[in-house]
Amino acid sequence: MNIAVxxxxxxxxxxxxxxxEHGHGVTCxxxxxxxxxxxxxxxxxxxxxxLDELMQxxxxxxxxxxxxQAAYRGADVIxxxxxxxxxxxxxxxxxxxxxxxxxxxxSIEKDCVVVVKSTVPIGTNDKIEAYMKARLAHPVQVWIASxxxxxxxxxxxxxxxxxxxxxxxxxxxxxxxILQEVYKDFDAPKLVTNxxxxxxxxxxxxxxxxxxxxxxxxxxxLCETVGADIEDVTKGMxxxxxxxxxxxxxxxxxxxxxxPKDTKALSWLAxxxxxxxxxxxxxxxxxxxxxxxxxxxxxKYYEDFKGLTVAVLGLTFKPGTDDLREAPSLVNIPVFLExxxxxxxxxxxGVQNFKKKCEGDIRxxxxxxxxxxDADICFIFTEWPEVKELDAHIFExxxxxxIILDGRNCYDLEQMEQANVIYESIGRKV
Ligand code: UGA
Numbered sequence: 087m088n089i090a091v092x093x094x095x096x097x098x099x100x101x102x103x104x105x106x107e108h109g110h111g112v113t114c115x116x117x118x119x120x121x122x123x124x125x126x127x128x129x130x131x132x133x134x135x136x137l138d139e140l141m142q143x144x145x146x147x148x149x150x151x152x153x154x155q156a157a158y159r160g161a162d163v164i165x166x167x168x169x170x171x172x173x174x175x176x177x178x179x180x181x182x183x184x185x186x187x188x189x190x191x192x193s194i195e196k197d198c199v200v201v202v203k204s205t206v207p208i209g210t211n212d213k214i215e216a217y218m219k220a221r222l223a224h225p226v227q228v229w230i231a232s233x234x235x236x237x238x239x240x241x242x243x244x245x246x247x248x249x250x251x252x253x254x255x256x257x258x259x260x261x262x263x264i265l266q267e268v269y270k271d272f273d274a275p276k277l278v279t280n281x282x283x284x285x286x287x288x289x290x291x292x293x294x295x296x297x298x299x300x301x302x303x304x305x306x307x308l309c310e311t312v313g314a315d316i317e318d319v320t321k322g323m324x325x326x327x328x329x330x331x332x333x334x335x336x337x338x339x340x341x342x343x344x345x346p347k348d349t350k351a352l353s354w355l356a357x358x359x360x361x362x363x364x365x366x367x368x369x370x371x372x373x374x375x376x377x378x379x380x381x382x383x384x385x386k387y388y389e390d391f392k393g394l395t396v397a398v399l400g401l402t403f404k405p406g407t408d409d410l411r412e413a414p415s416l417v418n419i420p421v422f423l424e425x426x427x428x429x430x431x432x433x434x435x436g437v438q439n440f441k442k443k444c445e446g447d448i449r450x451x452x453x454x455x456x457x458x459x460d461a462d463i464c465f466i467f468t469e470w471p472e473v474k475e476l477d478a479h480i481f482e483x484x485x486x487x488x489i490i491l492d493g494r495n496c497y498d499l500e501q502m503e504q505a506n507v508i509y510e511s512i513g514r515k516v
Pocket of ligand 1 (some may be wrong): 334336337
């Protein structure tokens with residue numbers, strides 16, 4: 087089968103490479119010439135563990151191009167994996183999806199299935215179908231299928247090769263059968279639904295996970311007040327299979343390119359249809375507040391950050407990625423800077439991206455020790471393994487005032503008690 091993939095971000099590139107791993111010939115299309123050049127050398131333009139290796143292994147089945155016409159012309163299946171960022175009003179911006187849909191309609195010369203992997207509001211696949219059919223340059227049949235993506239950054243390759251499920255949303259048998267064939271060697275449960283249900287599965291899943299995190303964060307905040315320990319509480323909850331052990335980690339809130347955007351988009355869609363999803367609205371609000379949880383705690387020790395040296399460990403929204411979208415560091419560091427602090431920051435891969443988004447009196451350090459040296463307070467925003475592995479005494483040894491505010495519950499409380507430090511985390515005793 088001749089497969090093309092539009093967009094080489096996390097979704098598009100990982101999909102293309104994993105399809106090649108299962109023996110398909112795949113042409114990946116991107117508008118960025120520079121990115122295409124890099125990918126032709128077998129190098130991924132995004133930081134994603136295992137992706138470079140898998141690309142190099144499958145280079146003979148992979149083609150990278152900016153020439154979308156050549157890529158789409160003879161394709162049997164075309165995946166759309168471009169971004170659907172958030173608009174100011176919280177709705178999803180579908181401009182890139184429609185741009186690609188228009189290009190496909192103008193290019194295809196044989197019957198083909200267009201597979202929408204991008205996260206799009208419920209009903210969008212129907213609209214794309216009408217949009218494309220009105221623009222077809224040749225008298226061919228085009229079927230639109232919804233096939234949402236469930237990969238997480240940092241584990242994207244494994245999440246795709248060993249997917250929790252493959253959802254195929256179609257209105258007719260033929261495109262369903264073609265997609266079953268595409269995915270026949272993928273070892274994952276396959277669920278065939280109509281397109282609107284497939285679109286909804288994606289939002290409902292992401293928003294449920296976001297809700298779970300906000301719920302746990304609220305319970306964690308209450309634990310602090312009533313003297314319970316969130317780590318023990320979530321452990322106890324997780325034994326119940328109906329609740330599950332995963333996604334119960336309390337912290338300074340979720341970030342990334344998906345949960346913040348997808349919660350707002352579903353909430354927007356509900357109100358647009360004269361509905362209201364109160365639980366999701368609450369999850370959004372809780373998350374916004376949670377991001378400032380550590381700053382509030384810091385006010386106990388310092389009225390403001392003026393003249394202080396603030397050490398920051400971790401900039402990205404989670405470990406295993408260089409992505410900073412909606413990362414807690416992006417809202418907290420400006421608070422330190424506005425107050426007149428000198429910020430020292432460490433992150434193994436996120437520094438270059440952070441520099442593009444935030445300016446000010448920041449020194450980016452090569453090592454954690456250098457970051458902590460002479461600091462008056464330390465904030466932990468990302469649970470990188472290098473941070474979790476630290477010996478508690480290093481804070482005591484390097485910092486001027488060893489006050490550690492940990493937004494990711496990286497350390498054992500007993501271990502921290504033995505060191506001569508002030509340690510506060512989320513949902514646990516001070
Ligand atoms: C998320 C979903 O997990 C994927 O299933 C989905 O396919 C993807 O969005 C998407 O729609 O593309 P991702 O945003 O890459 O993936 O990252 P997650 O690992 O889900 O983490 C999101 C945020 O939640 C991070 O900031 C993380 O620190 C936070 N989180 C996660 C918690 O605060 N507590 C937890 O227990 C789990």
